[in-house]
Amino acid sequence: MPTARARRIRWPGKYYLLIAPALLLSAAVVLVPGILTAVAAFTNWNGISLHVKWVGFSNFATIFDDPVFRTAIANNIRWAALFLTIPVALGLGTGLLLLSRPRTRTLYQVLFLIPYVLAPVTNAILWLNIIYDPVSGLWAWLQGHGLVGQVPLGDSHVVLYAVASVDMWHFWGFLMVVYLAALRQTPQDQVEAAKVDGASTFGVFRHIYLPNIMPTLLLMFVMEAIFSFLSFDYIHLMTDGGPANASQVLSTYAYNFAFSEYEFGIAAAVSLIMSFFGLIMGAVYAFLSRRELAS
Numbered sequence: 001m002p003t004a005r006a007r008r009i010r011w012p013g014k015y016y017l018l019i020a021p022a023l024l025l026s027a028a029v030v031l032v033p034g035i036l037t038a039v040a041a042f043t044n045w046n047g048i049s050l051h052v053k054w055v056g057f058s059n060f061a062t063i064f065d066d067p068v069f070r071t072a073i074a075n076n077i078r079w080a081a082l083f084l085t086i087p088v089a090l091g092l093g094t095g096l097l098l099l100s101r102p103r104t105r106t107l108y109q110v111l112f113l114i115p116y117v118l119a120p121v122t123n124a125i126l127w128l129n130i131i132y133d134p135v136s137g138l139w140a141w142l143q144g145h146g147l148v149g150q151v152p153l154g155d156s157h158v159v160l161y162a163v164a165s166v167d168m169w170h171f172w173g174f175l176m177v178v179y180l181a182a183l184r185q186t187p188q189d190q191v192e193a194a195k196v197d198g199a200s201t202f203g204v205f206r207h208i209y210l211p212n213i214m215p216t217l218l219l220m221f222v223m224e225a226i227f228s229f230l231s232f233d234y235i236h237l238m239t240d241g242g243p244a245n246a247s248q249v250l251s252t253y254a255y256n257f258a259f260s261e262y263e264f265g266i267a268a269a270v271s272l273i274m275s276f277f278g279l280i281m282g283a284v285y286a287f288l289s290r291r292e293l294a295s
Contacts, residue, residue, distance in 0.1 A: 037268045040268035041271070045265050069253060072249050072252075075246075075247065075248060075249050079164055079228050095177075098176075109177055109180070114173070115169055115173055116174045120170070127166045128238060132162070159243065160246060160247045163239060170234075178216060182212070183209055185212065186209050186213070219285070230278075232251035240252065250273065254268075
């Protein structure tokens with residue numbers, strides 16, 4: 001008869017059995033498609049035919065020689081710079097303001113979170129028809145009164161920022177809720193002790209709140225950077241990368257190759273490059289997290 005110790009040794013295998021469905025599902029929807037995409041990046045395939053030709057690094061050479069690809073990377077970097085500054089400042093600043101408003105902050109959280117829970121298609125249609133419409137939108141009214149110039153979606157110099165402003169309007173409320181939740185977890189005895197010692201409002205934030213919410217800030221920093229290189233919906237819905245590729249990013253660039261030109265091999269190569277940026281940010285998060293724990 002097996003001893004209690006032997007039974008304890010065999011018991012962990014049952015835990016693996018319990019998580020097996022989740023592992024199989026993850027493998028089916030993440031691992032297998034990822035491997036197939038990596039293989040497709042080195043082939044010439046139109047997505048329909050059964051004929052697949054191995055072309056090695058030819059797809060990568062094609063996109064590296066394409067000036068639109070360089071434009072897409074530059075736009076992704078600009079997009080990331082915007083999302084790592086403006087929404088973060090708005091979300092953190094609003095979270096700090098609502099921290100001192102316990103009676104009304106729930107109402108404000110709901111109001112500020114509404115754009116985030118709306119579908120991107122809905123938000124894009126609202127902005128296209130109400131704000132950016134060149135005939136009947138708010139921008140047309142301002143333009144008629146000489147307050148603004150050309151509709152930004154038609155200006156290649158500002159179109160990327162015009163679309164990014166819509167996405168930031170949709171996203172910053174989510175950051176506010178996350179940051180507010182992290183701020184509320186800060187021990188109040190530390191805050192009160194700092195105030196008794198004569199710390200200013202900025203001093204309390206700098207030495208009490210900021211160290212306590214740093215893990216959340218790091219996580220959201222990495223997630224926003226990754227999301228910035230995966231951005232697709234608002235650009236595709238509002239400009240489809242135009243005008244003249246001025247708002248083209250890597251995701252729309254890959255999408256056009258896959259579903260407009262039926263060059264799935266090139267689209268897969270672009271997707272691998274996008275994944276590479278995600279791996280870099282994952283490594284950055286692991287490094288910063290380890291450094292934060294060490295300190």
